[in-house]
Amino acid sequence: MTPDEFREAGHLLIDWIADYRESISEKPVKSQYPPGWVGQRLVPPSDQPHLVTDVIADLDDTIVPAMTHWQHPDFFAWFPANASLSSVLGDLVSTGLGGLGLSWEACPPLTEVEEHLCAWFCAELGLADPWRGSIQDTASMGVFLSMVAAREHASNMSMHGSGLAGVDRPLVVYAGSTANTSVKRAVLAAGFGADNLRIVPLDENQAVDVEAMASMVEADLAAGFKPTAVVATLGTTGVTAFDPVASIAELADRHQMWLHVDAAMAGAAALLPEMSSRFAGIELADSIGINPHKWLGTAFDCSLLFVNDPRRLTGVMSIDSDYIPSAANAEFGDEVTQYRDWSVALGRRFRAMKLWMHLRLDGLDAIRTRLRRDIENAQWLASRVESEPEWELVAPVRLQTVCVRHRPARTPADDLDAHTAAWAKCLNDSGRALVTPDVLDGSAMVRISIGAEPTERSDVERLWGNLKWAVTSGP
Ligand SMILES: Cc1ncc(COP(=O)(O)O)c(C=O)c1O
Known part of the structure:
Protein backbone atom coordinates (compact mmCIF):
# COMPACT_ATOMS: atom_id res chain seq x y z
CA MET A 1 0.00 0.00 0.00
CA THR A 68 -19.96 -7.77 21.75
CA HIS A 69 -19.86 -4.00 21.89
CA TRP A 70 -17.68 -2.83 24.77
CA GLN A 71 -18.09 0.81 23.73
CA HIS A 72 -21.91 0.60 23.88
CA PRO A 73 -23.81 2.81 26.37
CA ASP A 74 -25.68 -0.32 27.57
CA PHE A 75 -22.46 -2.22 28.29
CA PHE A 76 -22.34 -2.96 32.03
CA ALA A 77 -20.41 -6.24 31.94
CA TRP A 78 -17.02 -7.27 33.39
CA PHE A 79 -15.34 -3.84 33.71
CA PRO A 80 -15.20 -0.71 31.56
CA ALA A 81 -12.54 -1.01 28.85
CA ASN A 82 -12.96 2.31 27.17
CA ALA A 83 -11.20 2.94 23.89
CA SER A 84 -11.57 6.71 23.73
CA LEU A 85 -11.36 7.90 20.15
CA SER A 86 -8.47 10.19 21.10
CA SER A 87 -6.49 7.11 22.13
CA VAL A 88 -7.57 5.29 18.97
CA LEU A 89 -5.89 8.09 17.04
CA GLY A 90 -2.81 7.70 19.22
CA ASP A 91 -2.74 3.99 18.48
CA LEU A 92 -2.92 4.75 14.78
CA VAL A 93 -0.04 7.22 15.05
CA SER A 94 2.04 4.72 17.00
CA THR A 95 1.60 1.95 14.43
CA GLY A 96 1.92 4.49 11.61
CA LEU A 97 5.32 5.52 12.93
CA GLY A 98 6.18 1.84 12.98
CA GLY A 99 9.06 2.15 15.44
CA LEU A 100 10.12 -0.75 17.60
CA GLY A 101 11.58 -0.06 21.02
CA LEU A 102 14.30 -2.67 21.26
CA SER A 103 16.36 -0.07 23.06
CA TRP A 104 16.37 3.67 23.69
CA GLU A 105 18.50 4.10 20.57
CA ALA A 106 16.03 2.13 18.43
CA CYS A 107 13.19 4.58 19.13
CA PRO A 108 14.09 7.43 21.52
CA PRO A 109 10.60 9.06 21.62
CA LEU A 110 8.99 5.74 22.52
CA THR A 111 11.06 5.63 25.72
CA GLU A 112 10.86 9.29 26.53
CA VAL A 113 7.09 9.72 26.12
CA GLU A 114 6.63 6.64 28.32
CA GLU A 115 8.98 8.05 30.96
CA HIS A 116 7.33 11.46 30.78
CA LEU A 117 3.84 9.98 31.32
CA CYS A 118 4.95 7.63 34.07
CA ALA A 119 6.63 10.52 35.90
CA TRP A 120 3.37 12.48 35.66
CA PHE A 121 1.35 9.55 37.02
CA CYS A 122 3.88 9.08 39.84
CA ALA A 123 3.37 12.69 40.86
CA GLU A 124 -0.44 12.30 40.71
CA LEU A 125 -0.27 9.14 42.82
CA GLY A 126 2.12 10.66 45.36
CA LEU A 127 4.94 8.26 44.42
CA ALA A 128 8.13 10.20 45.07
CA ASP A 129 11.62 9.36 43.88
CA PRO A 130 12.90 6.61 43.40
CA TRP A 131 9.51 5.38 42.14
CA ARG A 132 9.49 4.96 38.35
CA GLY A 133 6.99 3.54 35.90
CA SER A 134 6.67 1.62 32.68
CA ILE A 135 3.86 0.67 30.33
CA GLN A 136 3.22 -3.06 29.99
CA ASP A 137 0.61 -4.84 27.90
CA THR A 138 -1.58 -5.95 30.79
CA ALA A 139 -1.89 -5.96 34.57
CA SER A 140 -1.27 -9.71 34.35
CA MET A 141 2.19 -8.99 32.98
CA GLY A 142 2.73 -6.45 35.76
CA VAL A 143 1.94 -8.89 38.54
CA PHE A 144 4.00 -11.60 36.83
CA LEU A 145 7.06 -9.32 36.61
CA SER A 146 6.59 -8.32 40.23
CA MET A 147 6.45 -11.95 41.32
CA VAL A 148 9.60 -12.76 39.36
CA ALA A 149 11.40 -9.79 40.91
CA ALA A 150 10.13 -10.79 44.37
CA ARG A 151 11.30 -14.36 43.83
CA GLU A 152 14.79 -13.28 42.87
CA HIS A 153 14.98 -10.72 45.66
CA ALA A 154 14.05 -13.39 48.21
CA SER A 155 16.24 -16.14 46.75
CA ASN A 156 19.43 -14.15 46.39
CA MET A 157 19.12 -14.20 42.58
CA SER A 158 18.71 -17.96 42.42
CA MET A 159 18.05 -17.71 38.67
CA HIS A 160 21.76 -17.32 38.09
CA GLY A 161 22.31 -20.75 39.65
CA SER A 162 19.91 -23.65 39.85
CA GLY A 163 16.78 -21.52 40.23
CA LEU A 164 14.18 -22.44 42.83
CA ALA A 165 15.46 -26.03 42.83
CA GLY A 166 18.43 -24.77 44.83
CA VAL A 167 16.47 -22.73 47.37
CA ASP A 168 16.50 -24.21 50.87
CA ARG A 169 13.10 -22.87 52.01
CA PRO A 170 9.98 -22.86 49.78
CA LEU A 171 9.01 -19.28 48.87
CA VAL A 172 5.41 -18.34 49.67
CA VAL A 173 3.04 -15.72 48.21
CA TYR A 174 -0.12 -14.37 49.92
CA ALA A 175 -3.22 -12.94 48.25
CA GLY A 176 -6.85 -12.42 49.21
CA SER A 177 -9.39 -15.01 48.15
CA THR A 178 -10.89 -12.58 45.64
CA ALA A 179 -7.60 -11.48 44.07
CA ASN A 180 -7.78 -11.52 40.28
CA THR A 181 -6.96 -14.82 38.56
CA SER A 182 -3.91 -13.13 37.06
CA VAL A 183 -2.29 -13.41 40.49
CA LYS A 184 -2.50 -17.20 40.51
CA ARG A 185 -1.29 -17.34 36.92
CA ALA A 186 1.67 -15.10 37.84
CA VAL A 187 2.54 -17.21 40.88
CA LEU A 188 2.42 -20.40 38.80
CA ALA A 189 4.34 -18.94 35.87
CA ALA A 190 6.98 -17.47 38.17
CA GLY A 191 7.60 -20.97 39.48
CA PHE A 192 6.42 -20.66 43.09
CA GLY A 193 4.01 -23.60 42.68
CA ALA A 194 0.32 -23.70 43.56
CA ASP A 195 1.08 -25.20 46.98
CA ASN A 196 2.95 -22.02 47.87
CA LEU A 197 0.14 -19.59 47.14
CA ARG A 198 -1.70 -18.81 50.37
CA ILE A 199 -5.28 -17.70 49.92
CA VAL A 200 -6.05 -15.23 52.68
CA PRO A 201 -9.64 -15.00 54.00
CA LEU A 202 -11.57 -11.75 53.86
CA ASP A 203 -12.92 -9.55 56.62
CA GLU A 204 -16.38 -8.02 56.89
CA ASN A 205 -15.40 -5.41 54.27
CA GLN A 206 -14.69 -8.13 51.69
CA ALA A 207 -11.03 -7.08 51.98
CA VAL A 208 -8.00 -9.10 53.04
CA ASP A 209 -8.08 -9.94 56.75
CA VAL A 210 -4.66 -8.68 57.78
CA GLU A 211 -4.68 -10.46 61.14
CA ALA A 212 -5.43 -13.74 59.40
CA MET A 213 -2.61 -13.03 56.96
CA ALA A 214 -0.22 -12.29 59.84
CA SER A 215 -1.11 -15.63 61.47
CA MET A 216 -0.53 -17.45 58.18
CA VAL A 217 2.88 -15.79 57.84
CA GLU A 218 3.81 -16.84 61.40
CA ALA A 219 2.67 -20.40 60.74
CA ASP A 220 4.71 -20.49 57.52
CA LEU A 221 7.82 -19.21 59.27
CA ALA A 222 7.41 -21.83 61.99
CA ALA A 223 7.04 -24.54 59.34
CA GLY A 224 10.21 -23.49 57.50
CA PHE A 225 8.71 -21.55 54.59
CA LYS A 226 9.95 -18.15 53.42
CA PRO A 227 7.19 -15.52 53.13
CA THR A 228 8.17 -13.73 49.93
CA ALA A 229 5.41 -11.64 48.42
CA VAL A 230 1.93 -10.26 49.00
CA VAL A 231 -0.56 -9.08 46.41
CA ALA A 232 -3.08 -6.55 47.70
CA THR A 233 -5.98 -5.43 45.53
CA LEU A 234 -7.47 -1.97 45.36
CA GLY A 235 -10.79 -2.57 43.63
CA THR A 236 -11.32 -6.31 43.45
CA THR A 237 -12.73 -7.68 40.22
CA GLY A 238 -15.94 -8.93 41.85
CA VAL A 239 -17.26 -6.30 44.24
CA THR A 240 -14.59 -3.56 43.94
CA ALA A 241 -13.40 -4.02 47.52
CA PHE A 242 -10.25 -2.30 48.77
CA ASP A 243 -7.61 -4.18 50.75
CA PRO A 244 -6.05 -2.21 53.64
CA VAL A 245 -2.76 -1.52 51.90
CA ALA A 246 -1.12 0.44 54.73
CA SER A 247 -1.58 -2.41 57.25
CA ILE A 248 -0.54 -5.00 54.69
CA ALA A 249 2.56 -2.92 53.89
CA GLU A 250 3.49 -2.92 57.57
CA LEU A 251 3.25 -6.71 57.69
CA ALA A 252 5.17 -7.05 54.42
CA ASP A 253 7.87 -4.75 55.68
CA ARG A 254 8.22 -6.69 58.94
CA HIS A 255 8.97 -9.85 56.98
CA GLN A 256 10.78 -8.28 54.02
CA MET A 257 8.06 -9.42 51.64
CA TRP A 258 7.50 -7.77 48.26
CA LEU A 259 4.15 -5.95 48.17
CA HIS A 260 2.44 -5.65 44.81
CA VAL A 261 -0.72 -3.53 44.67
CA ASP A 262 -3.18 -4.48 41.94
CA ALA A 263 -5.31 -1.43 41.17
CA ALA A 264 -5.95 -2.48 37.58
CA MET A 265 -9.49 -1.19 37.24
CA ALA A 266 -9.99 1.14 40.21
CA GLY A 267 -6.64 2.90 39.81
CA ALA A 268 -8.25 5.40 37.43
CA ALA A 269 -10.05 6.86 40.46
CA ALA A 270 -6.68 7.76 41.98
CA LEU A 271 -6.85 10.81 39.69
CA LEU A 272 -9.78 12.09 41.80
CA PRO A 273 -8.56 13.98 44.89
CA GLU A 274 -11.73 13.04 46.81
CA MET A 275 -10.87 9.34 46.38
CA SER A 276 -7.36 9.63 47.84
CA SER A 277 -8.30 7.81 51.06
CA ARG A 278 -9.07 4.68 49.00
CA PHE A 279 -5.44 4.61 47.88
CA ALA A 280 -3.82 5.42 51.23
CA GLY A 281 -0.52 3.64 51.68
CA ILE A 282 0.22 2.75 48.05
CA GLU A 283 3.54 4.54 48.31
CA LEU A 284 4.58 1.83 50.80
CA ALA A 285 4.30 -0.89 48.14
CA ASP A 286 7.13 -2.28 46.02
CA SER A 287 5.12 -2.31 42.81
CA ILE A 288 1.73 -1.06 41.63
CA GLY A 289 -0.32 -1.94 38.54
CA ILE A 290 -2.96 0.39 37.05
CA ASN A 291 -4.67 -0.14 33.71
CA PRO A 292 -5.40 2.97 31.69
CA HIS A 293 -7.01 0.47 29.30
CA LYS A 294 -9.91 -0.07 31.66
CA TRP A 295 -11.98 2.70 33.18
CA LEU A 296 -9.56 5.53 32.39
CA GLY A 297 -10.20 5.12 28.69
CA THR A 298 -6.98 4.45 26.79
CA ALA A 299 -7.53 1.78 24.14
CA PHE A 300 -6.31 -1.70 25.07
CA ASP A 301 -3.45 -2.55 25.68
CA CYS A 302 -1.96 -0.08 28.09
CA SER A 303 -1.08 -1.05 31.65
CA LEU A 304 1.09 0.99 34.00
CA LEU A 305 3.56 -0.83 36.22
CA PHE A 306 5.31 1.28 38.84
CA VAL A 307 8.23 0.02 40.91
CA ASN A 308 9.80 1.76 43.85
CA ASP A 309 13.29 0.44 43.14
CA PRO A 310 13.61 -0.17 39.39
CA ARG A 311 16.98 -1.90 39.80
CA ARG A 312 15.24 -4.82 41.53
CA LEU A 313 13.24 -5.37 38.35
CA THR A 314 15.84 -4.47 35.73
CA GLY A 315 18.46 -6.49 37.61
CA VAL A 316 16.30 -9.54 36.98
CA MET A 317 15.05 -8.83 33.46
CA SER A 318 18.18 -7.37 31.85
CA ILE A 319 20.03 -9.62 29.40
CA ASP A 320 23.14 -8.53 27.51
CA SER A 321 23.62 -9.37 23.86
CA ASP A 322 26.19 -8.41 21.26
CA TYR A 323 23.73 -6.65 19.02
CA ILE A 324 21.75 -4.94 21.79
CA PRO A 325 24.10 -4.23 24.67
CA SER A 326 22.73 -3.80 28.18
CA ALA A 327 22.53 -0.36 29.75
CA ALA A 328 25.95 -0.79 31.29
CA ASN A 329 27.56 -1.41 27.90
CA ALA A 330 25.47 0.83 25.64
CA GLU A 331 26.60 4.17 24.27
CA PHE A 332 24.56 6.27 26.68
CA GLY A 333 24.85 3.95 29.69
CA ASP A 334 22.59 4.92 32.58
CA GLU A 335 21.77 8.25 30.93
CA VAL A 336 18.83 6.58 29.18
CA THR A 337 16.17 4.07 30.19
CA GLN A 338 16.22 0.72 28.44
CA TYR A 339 12.61 -0.37 28.84
CA ARG A 340 13.26 -3.82 27.44
CA ASP A 341 14.89 -4.50 30.82
CA TRP A 342 11.49 -3.90 32.44
CA SER A 343 9.65 -6.78 30.80
CA VAL A 344 9.81 -10.13 29.04
CA ALA A 345 9.56 -9.04 25.41
CA LEU A 346 12.54 -7.59 23.58
CA GLY A 347 10.43 -5.65 21.08
CA ARG A 348 8.25 -2.90 22.47
CA ARG A 349 5.21 -1.11 21.10
CA PHE A 350 4.85 2.67 21.32
CA ARG A 351 1.95 2.24 23.75
CA ALA A 352 2.66 5.56 25.41
CA MET A 353 1.47 7.37 22.28
CA LYS A 354 -2.18 6.43 22.76
CA LEU A 355 -2.11 7.34 26.44
CA TRP A 356 -0.40 10.63 25.62
CA MET A 357 -2.93 11.47 22.88
CA HIS A 358 -5.80 10.43 25.14
CA LEU A 359 -4.69 12.73 27.97
CA ARG A 360 -3.83 15.60 25.63
CA LEU A 361 -6.82 15.53 23.30
CA ASP A 362 -9.48 14.82 25.94
CA GLY A 363 -7.91 16.74 28.82
CA LEU A 364 -7.97 15.81 32.47
CA ASP A 365 -11.07 17.84 33.33
CA ALA A 366 -13.22 15.79 30.96
CA ILE A 367 -11.73 12.51 32.17
CA ARG A 368 -12.29 13.39 35.83
CA THR A 369 -15.82 14.58 35.09
CA ARG A 370 -16.60 11.27 33.40
CA LEU A 371 -15.21 9.22 36.30
CA ARG A 372 -17.31 11.27 38.75
CA ARG A 373 -20.37 10.85 36.52
CA ASP A 374 -19.96 7.07 36.68
CA ILE A 375 -19.56 7.06 40.46
CA GLU A 376 -22.71 9.17 40.79
CA ASN A 377 -24.59 6.93 38.38
CA ALA A 378 -23.63 3.88 40.45
CA GLN A 379 -24.90 5.59 43.58
CA TRP A 380 -28.14 6.49 41.83
CA LEU A 381 -28.70 2.88 40.72
CA ALA A 382 -27.85 1.63 44.21
CA SER A 383 -30.47 3.96 45.67
CA ARG A 384 -33.08 2.60 43.24
CA VAL A 385 -32.20 -0.99 44.15
CA GLU A 386 -32.43 -0.23 47.84
CA SER A 387 -35.81 1.42 47.42
CA GLU A 388 -37.46 -1.73 46.02
CA PRO A 389 -38.41 -4.48 48.49
CA GLU A 390 -37.59 -7.40 46.19
CA TRP A 391 -34.17 -6.08 45.23
CA GLU A 392 -31.01 -6.07 47.31
CA LEU A 393 -27.52 -4.69 47.09
CA VAL A 394 -25.16 -7.52 47.97
CA ALA A 395 -22.10 -5.32 48.45
CA PRO A 396 -21.50 -1.67 49.28
CA VAL A 397 -21.02 0.52 46.21
CA ARG A 398 -17.48 1.74 46.71
CA LEU A 399 -16.88 3.07 43.22
CA GLN A 400 -18.81 2.24 40.03
CA THR A 401 -19.73 -1.42 40.53
CA VAL A 402 -23.24 -2.26 41.70
CA CYS A 403 -23.79 -5.89 42.75
CA VAL A 404 -27.43 -6.91 43.02
CA ARG A 405 -29.79 -9.77 43.63
CA HIS A 406 -33.51 -9.93 42.90
CA ARG A 407 -35.31 -11.89 45.60
CA PRO A 408 -38.96 -12.41 44.67
CA ALA A 409 -41.14 -12.88 47.73
CA ARG A 410 -42.39 -16.34 46.79
CA THR A 411 -39.10 -17.82 45.49
CA PRO A 412 -37.65 -20.42 47.87
CA ALA A 413 -34.01 -19.73 48.82
CA ASP A 414 -32.97 -22.89 46.96
CA ASP A 415 -34.33 -21.54 43.68
CA LEU A 416 -32.73 -18.13 43.97
CA ASP A 417 -29.52 -19.00 42.11
CA ALA A 418 -31.52 -20.40 39.20
CA HIS A 419 -33.72 -17.28 39.17
CA THR A 420 -30.66 -15.00 39.14
CA ALA A 421 -28.99 -16.95 36.33
CA ALA A 422 -32.24 -16.94 34.34
CA TRP A 423 -32.92 -13.23 34.49
CA ALA A 424 -29.28 -12.32 33.79
CA LYS A 425 -29.35 -14.58 30.73
CA CYS A 426 -32.69 -13.17 29.62
CA LEU A 427 -31.33 -9.62 29.82
CA ASN A 428 -28.02 -10.42 28.12
CA ASP A 429 -29.61 -12.48 25.35
CA SER A 430 -32.10 -9.71 24.67
CA GLY A 431 -29.27 -7.40 23.65
CA ARG A 432 -30.84 -4.59 25.71
CA ALA A 433 -27.89 -4.49 28.13
CA LEU A 434 -24.96 -6.65 29.14
CA VAL A 435 -24.30 -7.48 32.81
CA THR A 436 -22.13 -10.11 34.50
CA PRO A 437 -23.60 -13.07 36.39
CA ASP A 438 -21.20 -13.77 39.27
CA VAL A 439 -21.07 -15.53 42.63
CA LEU A 440 -20.63 -13.94 46.04
CA ASP A 441 -20.17 -16.08 49.14
CA GLY A 442 -21.45 -19.10 47.27
CA SER A 443 -24.65 -17.47 45.97
CA ALA A 444 -25.42 -16.12 42.54
CA MET A 445 -25.60 -12.37 42.04
CA VAL A 446 -25.28 -9.94 39.15
CA ARG A 447 -22.53 -7.38 38.77
CA ILE A 448 -23.30 -4.14 37.02
CA SER A 449 -20.11 -2.32 36.16
CA ILE A 450 -20.93 1.25 35.18
CA GLY A 451 -18.34 3.23 33.26
CA ALA A 452 -18.51 2.75 29.50
CA GLU A 453 -17.54 6.11 28.03
CA PRO A 454 -20.94 6.90 26.42
CA THR A 455 -23.05 5.73 29.39
CA GLU A 456 -25.05 8.66 30.74
CA ARG A 457 -27.64 8.81 33.53
CA SER A 458 -30.44 8.19 31.03
CA ASP A 459 -28.74 4.90 30.04
CA VAL A 460 -28.56 3.83 33.67
CA GLU A 461 -32.23 4.74 34.09
CA ARG A 462 -33.02 2.55 31.08
CA LEU A 463 -30.92 -0.24 32.60
CA TRP A 464 -32.99 -0.07 35.78
CA GLY A 465 -36.13 -0.50 33.68
CA ASN A 466 -34.52 -3.39 31.82
CA LEU A 467 -33.49 -5.12 35.05
CA LYS A 468 -37.09 -4.99 36.23
CA TRP A 469 -38.24 -6.22 32.83
CA ALA A 470 -35.78 -9.15 32.88
CA VAL A 471 -36.83 -10.47 36.28
CA THR A 472 -40.40 -10.84 35.11
CA SER A 473 -39.58 -12.06 31.60
CA GLY A 474 -36.99 -14.77 32.29
CA PRO A 475 -38.00 -18.47 32.06
C1 LIG B 1 -8.37 -6.27 39.77
C2 LIG B 1 -7.89 -6.78 38.44
N1 LIG B 1 -6.62 -7.13 38.28
C3 LIG B 1 -6.14 -7.59 37.11
C4 LIG B 1 -6.96 -7.76 36.04
C5 LIG B 1 -6.38 -8.31 34.76
O1 LIG B 1 -6.15 -7.26 33.86
P1 LIG B 1 -5.36 -7.48 32.50
O2 LIG B 1 -6.33 -8.01 31.51
O3 LIG B 1 -4.81 -6.13 32.15
O4 LIG B 1 -4.27 -8.46 32.76
C6 LIG B 1 -8.31 -7.43 36.14
C7 LIG B 1 -9.23 -7.61 35.01
O5 LIG B 1 -10.38 -7.83 35.17
C8 LIG B 1 -8.78 -6.93 37.37
O6 LIG B 1 -10.08 -6.60 37.54
Missing part, protein backbone atom coordinates in the same frame (compact mmCIF):
# COMPACT_ATOMS: atom_id res chain seq x y z
CA THR A 2 1.44 3.35 -0.97
CA PRO A 3 1.05 6.44 1.20
CA ASP A 4 -1.53 7.77 -1.28
CA GLU A 5 -3.54 4.53 -1.17
CA PHE A 6 -3.24 4.62 2.61
CA ARG A 7 -4.59 8.17 2.70
CA GLU A 8 -7.62 7.19 0.64
CA ALA A 9 -8.37 3.96 2.50
CA GLY A 10 -7.56 5.60 5.83
CA HIS A 11 -10.10 8.38 5.33
CA LEU A 12 -12.75 5.81 4.54
CA LEU A 13 -11.86 3.75 7.60
CA ILE A 14 -11.74 6.72 9.97
CA ASP A 15 -15.21 7.67 8.73
CA TRP A 16 -16.27 4.07 9.19
CA ILE A 17 -15.04 4.00 12.82
CA ALA A 18 -16.78 7.31 13.54
CA ASP A 19 -20.03 5.97 12.02
CA TYR A 20 -19.70 2.77 14.07
CA ARG A 21 -19.36 4.73 17.31
CA GLU A 22 -22.24 7.05 16.35
CA SER A 23 -24.62 4.19 15.61
CA ILE A 24 -23.45 1.74 18.26
CA SER A 25 -26.44 2.28 20.55
CA GLU A 26 -28.78 0.89 17.85
CA LYS A 27 -27.09 -2.54 18.03
CA PRO A 28 -27.68 -5.36 20.51
CA VAL A 29 -24.88 -5.15 23.07
CA LYS A 30 -24.02 -8.84 23.06
CA SER A 31 -22.93 -10.83 20.04
CA GLN A 32 -25.96 -12.57 18.57
CA TYR A 33 -24.15 -15.35 16.70
CA PRO A 34 -22.92 -18.82 17.66
CA PRO A 35 -19.28 -19.97 17.75
CA GLY A 36 -17.88 -20.47 14.25
CA TRP A 37 -20.24 -18.03 12.55
CA VAL A 38 -17.52 -15.47 11.84
CA GLY A 39 -14.93 -18.05 10.82
CA GLN A 40 -17.25 -19.64 8.28
CA ARG A 41 -17.90 -16.34 6.55
CA LEU A 42 -14.29 -15.25 6.10
CA VAL A 43 -12.71 -15.50 2.65
CA PRO A 44 -9.16 -16.84 2.57
CA PRO A 45 -6.34 -14.45 1.62
CA SER A 46 -6.12 -14.24 -2.16
CA ASP A 47 -3.26 -13.66 -4.58
CA GLN A 48 -4.75 -10.39 -5.74
CA PRO A 49 -5.56 -7.50 -3.39
CA HIS A 50 -9.12 -6.73 -2.38
CA LEU A 51 -10.65 -3.28 -2.51
CA VAL A 52 -10.96 -1.44 0.75
CA THR A 53 -14.68 -1.11 0.03
CA ASP A 54 -14.94 -4.94 -0.07
CA VAL A 55 -13.15 -5.15 3.25
CA ILE A 56 -15.49 -2.53 4.71
CA ALA A 57 -18.45 -4.60 3.47
CA ASP A 58 -17.04 -7.58 5.40
CA LEU A 59 -16.61 -5.42 8.48
CA ASP A 60 -20.28 -4.41 8.19
CA ASP A 61 -21.66 -7.85 7.39
CA THR A 62 -19.48 -10.19 9.42
CA ILE A 63 -17.38 -8.45 12.04
CA VAL A 64 -19.70 -5.81 13.50
CA PRO A 65 -22.80 -8.03 13.82
CA ALA A 66 -20.77 -10.62 15.74
CA MET A 67 -19.18 -8.10 18.09
